[in-house]
Amino acid sequence: MKFIPVLTALIVLAGLYMVVFERDTLVGFAQSAPAENTVQSADGAVADDVAETGESLVGVVATHSVARTIDSAVILRGRTEAARQVTVASETSGLVISEPRRKGAFINEGELLCSLDPGTREASLAEARARRAEAQARVPEAQANVIEANARIREAEINLNAAQRLSEDGFASETRLVSAQAAMESATASLQRARSGVASAQAGIESAQAAVAFAAREIDKLTITAPFSGLLETDTAELGALMQPGTPCATIIQLNEIKLVGFVPEADVSKVNLGAMAGARLTNGERAQGRVTFLSRSADDLTRTFRVEVTVANDDLAISDGQTAEILIASEGRTAHLVAQSSLTLDDDGVLGVRTIADGNMVQFMPVTILRDTAEGVWVTDLPEAIDIITVGQEFVVEGVQVRPTFTEAKG
Template sequence: MRLISFINALLVIVALYFLVFERDSLFAFAGRDDADAPAAAEGENPDAAAEDAVRVVAIRSQAREIDSAVLLRGETQANRQVEVLAETTSTVVSEPKRRGAFVESGDLLCELDPGSRPASLAEAMARKLEAESRIPESEARLEEAHALVAEAEINLTAARKLSETGFGSETRRISSEAAMSSAEAGIKSAEAGLEATRAGIEAAAAEVEAAQREINRLTIDAPFRGLLESDTAELGSLMQPGSLCATVIQLDPIKLVGFVPETEVNRVQVGAEASAQLVTGRQVEGRVTFLSRSADETTRTFEVEITVPNADLTIRDGQTATIRIAAEGAKAHLLPQSALTLNNEGQLGVRTVGAGNIVDFAPIRVLRDTAEGVWVGGLAETVDIIVVGQEFVIRGVTVAPTYQEASQ
């Protein structure tokens, strides 16, 4: 049985070889003389030439204006998502809020036991008041030191004049100079005491501020208007710096995040209109608010974000979306996918009917793939495209086209 199958396959291969590569010889063997072909080409027998032409079906396609939108696959993403963490150590004394609850900015999420923190704040405030009470005494000492300097300066001036005229002793002058030096030292000491008092006040104020900040950390509030993605910390649970109180997300507005290929990135502009179809079938519209300037190292694509209103919060985080970003329009032809073919170099294109019904190949670029067909660019304004039989002809072959309506 295997031998018979092998023989049958070999016979089929031989038949295909003669049918494709030795077509003229085969027709001559069958009684059809190809010598008539030159005569037909010279106009001696056009009917015979028409019979030899390959019959194909073509459409006369007219280019139409389309919005050459950039198509992406992406997903929805919360506009903001924050894990609200504790900044101090204490136990939770508030009832927990359950996930899914709506919170406004500033709403209480977790309240912690104050413990001895109020007493620490009162102690720091008392030290600050005590330090502030020393200010008048220090200032009075400074004023007294200045008065002593003024008195010592008068005495020194008088002693110098008396000494110069011979009415005062040299000892008195030296004593007045010593008193002057002592008074100046007293000013420096008073100034140092005043500065020390002021430094004590600043230190006490810093202690008060630290104690107040520690008390403020006992209440953990919502940073913005949104939804709880997780329960808040349970009553009685111990919180430490970095412990999770709750996760809050903001879904209005919501973002659509996709990645643009590097070949299309120049067609996307910040502020451009965009639309998307969610996996649920819902259509949404928004605008491009962000386009990355740096490509992903692995995929060589650029992240793009579209902001979409979501007042009713029905669009959820993480839904798959097909995104269309508006771009400059272009002329294109709507063709059936089956009309596309490859040339010998592997280039994608279509086979067309040119002058004299001679087949030609035209490369194309695919702009959009839809249920009705493929929108392609790179062709002339009007072109005859072979849609049936294009795989059986090559460039330069004469065909006998039958035209059908482009809408078919």
């Protein structure tokens, strides 16, 4: 007999036995096995869910930042401007008789720039002086006429009084009294004419003096001098050139003091005060320092900005007129956080800010205002005194999401 058919027969008999005689036990076993498997599967699912939840938290890197007080500054883009600049022009006509001075030369205050041909002006001055002397000579004669007229009046008063008394007593005729009265009126008229002569003589003197002053002033205009010390920006008028009133002789600029000129936006004008310290960095690397000496109280109609001027010493004349400058004006200190520029992000509305970690490791977006951009990072305000700022991974999370943070040290 073969072994395999016998084994198969025994297995079949055992199965029949269980189905026929142990049916209840087989059904109970069949129902209990799936329950156990179900429990095991449920436990495994819970474990998988727990593992899956732990793995779904996004890992981010955050920094615990504490606000610090920094010196705030208003940063402007501007230019340098000469403290004074003037184009000296002629006030009269004439030919230039002086040698020209070349541009770039240093000119002291009162130094000759252009000299004009006097022409007949000296003769006009001499004539005016002669007329003044003639007018002055008429004054004594007019004053003598006044004295003579006063004497005649006194004589006429005596005669008139005598004639009145004699006429009252009947010793003089009416004709004599009338004659005395006429003499008195004539003497009074002579006095008035004499006094008019004195006034006319005085007027003649004043007119002659005005003519002398005018002629002398015309001669003074022939010499054009520097109103202040500075550098010649242009050549002076060439020898032989014809000058007319208003014709430029030369342009002078003063650079021993120079102005830094910028324009402050409306939002920052309240941060700028007269006398505040200010510095500037020029395009050639030069640095300058001074104080705010002017702040406009009227905004530009087009740009709505306010002109501000900073006066800087420039004794060595190293700074030229018209250079581009970056101007920093000191203002009151403010508390701010120093964060990496890469930490800044935008929300859905385009508002600039940072994402932070709130209670329960929940992400929160907070808007910020940039105060200053430096090589170490960006100084921002409008944040609490102490805050946890996400520096890595902030672009992969949104507000209200729970994260798994790793903290690093804040920037120095």
